[in-house]
Amino acid sequence: MKYLKVLGIIPCYNEESNIKQLINELSAYSDQLDIIIINDCSKDKTSQLCKEENVNVIDLPCNLGIGGAVQTGYLYAKAKAYDIAVQIDGDGQHDPSYISELISPLVKGEADFSIGTRFLKREGFQSSGIRRVGIVYFSMLLRMLTKTQVSDPTSGFRACNKKIINFFAENYPTDYPEPESIMALSRNGYRITEVPVKMRERNGGKSSIRAFKSFYYMIKVTIAIVIDSTRKKQIN
Amino acid sequence: MFPFKLQITLIVLSILLLFLLINMIKKYELQLRYALLWIFLVFLMLIVSIFPGIAFYFTQAFGFETPSNFVFLLGILSALIIIFSLTVSISNLANKLRQISQEVGLLKNEIEKMKKN
Numbered sequence: 001m002k003y004l005k006v007l008g009i010i011p012c013y014n015e016e017s018n019i020k021q022l023i024n025e026l027s028a029y030s031d032q033l034d035i036i037i038i039n040d041c042s043k044d045k046t047s048q049l050c051k052e053e054n055v056n057v058i059d060l061p062c063n064l065g066i067g068g069a070v071q072t073g074y075l076y077a078k079a080k081a082y083d084i085a086v087q088i089d090g091d092g093q094h095d096p097s098y099i100s101e102l103i104s105p106l107v108k109g110e111a112d113f114s115i116g117t118r119f120l121k122r123e124g125f126q127s128s129g130i131r132r133v134g135i136v137y138f139s140m141l142l143r144m145l146t147k148t149q150v151s152d153p154t155s156g157f158r159a160c161n162k163k164i165i166n167f168f169a170e171n172y173p174t175d176y177p178e179p180e181s182i183m184a185l186s187r188n189g190y191r192i193t194e195v196p197v198k199m200r201e202r203n204g205g206k207s208s209i210r211a212f213k214s215f216y217y218m219i220k221v222t223i224a225i226v227i228d229s230t231r232k233k234q235i236n
Numbered sequence: 237m238f239p240f241k242l243q244i245t246l247i248v249l250s251i252l253l254l255f256l257l258i259n260m261i262k263k264y265e266l267q268l269r270y271a272l273l274w275i276f277l278v279f280l281m282l283i284v285s286i287f288p289g290i291a292f293y294f295t296q297a298f299g300f301e302t303p304s305n306f307v308f309l310l311g312i313l314s315a316l317i318i319i320f321s322l323t324v325s326i327s328n329l330a331n332k333l334r335q336i337s338q339e340v341g342l343l344k345n346e347i348e349k350m351k352k353n
Binding site: 061062063174175219220223224230231 | 258261262267268269272275331332335336338339
């Protein structure tokens with residue numbers, strides 16, 4: 001089989017308490033993938049710690065939010081001609097030992113996009129009650145509009161092939177990108193699959209979605225998904 | 237109590253505006269984040285023009301002389317809110333632009349030094 005170049009994209013914002021452990025864990029897989037850390041203008045020592053560990057970091061000059069940060073990673077992957085890109089959250093929720101399972105459908109050519117989901121095997125951290133309601137809701141909304149079953153549309157543990165790297169480098173939603181990007185991919189006819197993974201409870205830092213913002217989040221992402229579903233196919 | 241012609245005009249106007257907004261978002265000419273306030277406002281306008289009783293109810297409840305006074309005040313207030321939110325966004329953008337310019341300046345300086353060596 002042809003050797004594939006794999007890139008791990010790790011968006012980080014104020015993750016000084018988690019980043020060292022994550023880099024250490026990932027270093028065990030350095031034969032499988034290169035990593036790039038996108039430091040989204042953290043106010044803490046995230047960038048400094050990464051440099052101490054001697055990993056590849058892109059320091060953004062101003063805060064772009066998760067969407068803009070992740071897209072920077074895809075631009076990098078496109079420029080360096082990677083075959084597969086894996087998104088891994090900087091907070092240590094995602095266990096790197098699942099990366100090979102996550103990318104295996106892409107390596108075999110069975111899918112273009114693979115989402116790591118914690119709900120297929122129901123192992124590990126299952127998320128808090130109110131978050132789960134949102135996840136089930138988006139899962140139903142996406143099933144209605146795309147006829148694809150995605151049990152964890154908010155999962156940030158995802159992998160994609162070269163076609164989608166090029167697509168994401170040009171179009172990636174800004175604010176709460178995960179569910180919306182699934183809609184955009186399915187609309188453009190990409191094959192999406194799910195892989196069961198175990199997630200951990202975040203050990204430090206704060207989730208980007210806080211309780212009082214969750215209502216705004218639901219409304220906004222719903223409108224974004226519905227409008228996106230009426231857009232035309234952009235590729236082919 | 238509410239002129240039917242005016243009601244129809246308002247409903248058509250709101251639907252037209254809503255359609256325009258959504259179409260611009262579809263074409264990536266407008267970011268949903270900034271359009272959300274407008275969508276909310278037009279939606280409110282649509283609901284009030286379908287059920288004008290709402291405007292009459294609040295006119296009485298808040299003690300306005302006529303419904304038109306209430307509607308005008310509401311219109312001016314929402315325009316002010318949108319303008320204010322724009323001022324906030326512009327301030328954010330100005331900050332980011334400054335940071336980016338400074339970063340580019342520093343990078344240029346760095347590259348010039350590397351070229352000389």
